Amino acid sequence: MKPGWLMLAGLALAGACREASGRLVTDAMVTGDAITAPLTQTPGDPVRGKAVFTSREAGHCVLCHRVEGLEAPFQGNVGPDLSAVGARLSPGQMRLRIADPTRLWPDTVMPAYYRTNGLHQVAAGHKGEPVLSAQEVEDVIAYLSQLEG
Numbered sequence: 001m002k003p004g005w006l007m008l009a010g011l012a013l014a015g016a017c018r019e020a021s022g023r024l025v026t027d028a029m030v031t032g033d034a035i036t037a038p039l040t041q042t043p044g045d046p047v048r049g050k051a052v053f054t055s056r057e058a059g060h061c062v063l064c065h066r067v068e069g070l071e072a073p074f075q076g077n078v079g080p081d082l083s084a085v086g087a088r089l090s091p092g093q094m095r096l097r098i099a100d101p102t103r104l105w106p107d108t109v110m111p112a113y114y115r116t117n118g119l120h121q122v123a124a125g126h127k128g129e130p131v132l133s134a135q136e137v138e139d140v141i142a143y144l145s146q147l148e149g
């Protein structure tokens with residue numbers, strides 16, 4: 001099995017044993033299908049966001065998403081192509097989808113990146129921490145917002 005698929009299986013498993021506690025995204029933060037207010041005071045940095053998007057150690061979004069013209073050794077197609085996502089979704093809509101996609105798609109394989117619960121497989125030192133920090137979420141949004149196809 002390729003390492004990518006192994007990780008994918010792990011993520012799906014993490015999704016399967018989610019718990020109700022530990023949500024960082026609260027109902028009050030959500031308006032419709034978006035979190036309109038940024039998670040941090042510091043605006044997102046698209047350059048750092050691109051690194052988070054591709055890095056295995058951070059978001060590793062390329063495991064499931066493709067972006068036209070992005071240089072990454074592997075790009076998956078489990079999730080939608082994000083080459084023009086900036087034209088399709090507002091920053092607030094992206095924020096909810098990245099932070100806690102299960103609020104929109106209860107059975108999605110996409111991990112909740114800003115949520116501490118259900119991450120049974122994280123190393124002990126990282127228990128209780130979200131996969132991405134609030135700033136990393138904002139950085140990824142800044143990067144994706146630039147992608148308009």
Ligand code: HEC
Nearest residue numbers: 011059061063064078079080094097098105108109110140
């Ligand atoms: C394990 C696979 C997987 C990973 C990893 C993943 N996603 Fe997703 N993503 C999906 C799937 C699948 C969907 C579509 C929702 C659904 O049907 O479950 C999606 C949907 C989205 C959407 C909405 C796209 C649209 O057109 O509506 C955005 C934005 C997004 N993902 C961003 C990200 C970002 C940013 C990361 C990394 C921080 C990431 N995803 C990591 C699988 C993944």
